[in-house]
Amino acid sequence: MPSANSLVIRRLGPDEWEQVRAFRLLALKAAPGSFFVSHAETAEKPPSYWTNMLGDEEAALFGLFDGDCLVALTAAFVDRDDPSGGTAFLGMSFVLPSHRGRGLARRLFKARLDWARARGLRRAVVYSRASNLSSRGAIECQGFVLTDEVDHVWPDGERDKDLKYELALDVQVAVKPPFTPF
Numbered sequence: 001m002p003s004a005n006s007l008v009i010r011r012l013g014p015d016e017w018e019q020v021r022a023f024r025l026l027a028l029k030a031a032p033g034s035f036f037v038s039h040a041e042t043a044e045k046p047p048s049y050w051t052n053m054l055g056d057e058e059a060a061l062f063g064l065f066d067g068d069c070l071v072a073l074t075a076a077f078v079d080r081d082d083p084s085g086g087t088a089f090l091g092m093s094f095v096l097p098s099h100r101g102r103g104l105a106r107r108l109f110k111a112r113l114d115w116a117r118a119r120g121l122r123r124a125v126v127y128s129r130a131s132n133l134s135s136r137g138a139i140e141c142q143g144f145v146l147t148d149e150v151d152h153v154w155p156d157g158e159r160d161k162d163l164k165y166e167l168a169l170d171v172q173v174a175v176k177p178p179f180t181p182f
């Protein structure tokens, strides 16, 4: 396994829609209880759904590559639920199991928060299933604050809390340093 620094993260474009679709469907199949949407409904989407999302100026999808191999996907969107247009909605994160537990979630957050700050967005929101401890760990070490929780039935059919986290982008939050073993 190469170090996290030898992996490259970059924004993905519309011409890469087939790779993004395949990776997203893999994620939804592997972790059906982690996302809001199901594999079945996403598999039905036409090619234009993917090319539009990847070409949308108000969205940014990032791929983390180990050589030529896409090993993680993540996304940020200008949140349409905030009429002021000042909020980034973060989602779609998936790291291949072979690459988990090595702090790569930090890279996924940095790419998205840099994008949001460069757009002048003032706030980021992200949601996590309460029992998804790796997701919560990744979110909380970025300084996100828990602001709401609601009951939710997830695509795997189970009921669990959906936690809402928020981060103000106009203040620099001290990101918890990664754990370094002796």
Ligand SMILES: CC(C)(COP(=O)(O)OP(=O)(O)OC[C@H]1O[C@@H](n2cnc3c(N)ncnc32)[C@H](O)[C@@H]1OP(=O)(O)O)[C@@H](O)C(=O)NCCC(=O)NCCS
Pocket (backbone or CB within 6 Å): 031, 034, 035, 092, 093, 094, 095, 096, 099, 100, 101, 102, 103, 104, 105, 106, 127, 128, 129, 132, 133, 134, 135, 136, 137, 138, 139, 141, 176, 177, 178, 179
């Ligand atoms: C969630 C996910 C993207 C996180 O990536 P990861 O590679 O597993 O996590 P990282 O190794 O980067 O760890 C992120 C942080 O969370 C912490 N963490 C990881 N697993 C944890 C666990 N089970 N309990 C508590 N904290 C945990 C780590 O200590 C790390 O903090 P640090 O950087 O301060 O050490 C990944 O597990 C994944 O793809 N899961 C399946 C899909 C999913 O749940 N997506 C999120 C939907 S909201």
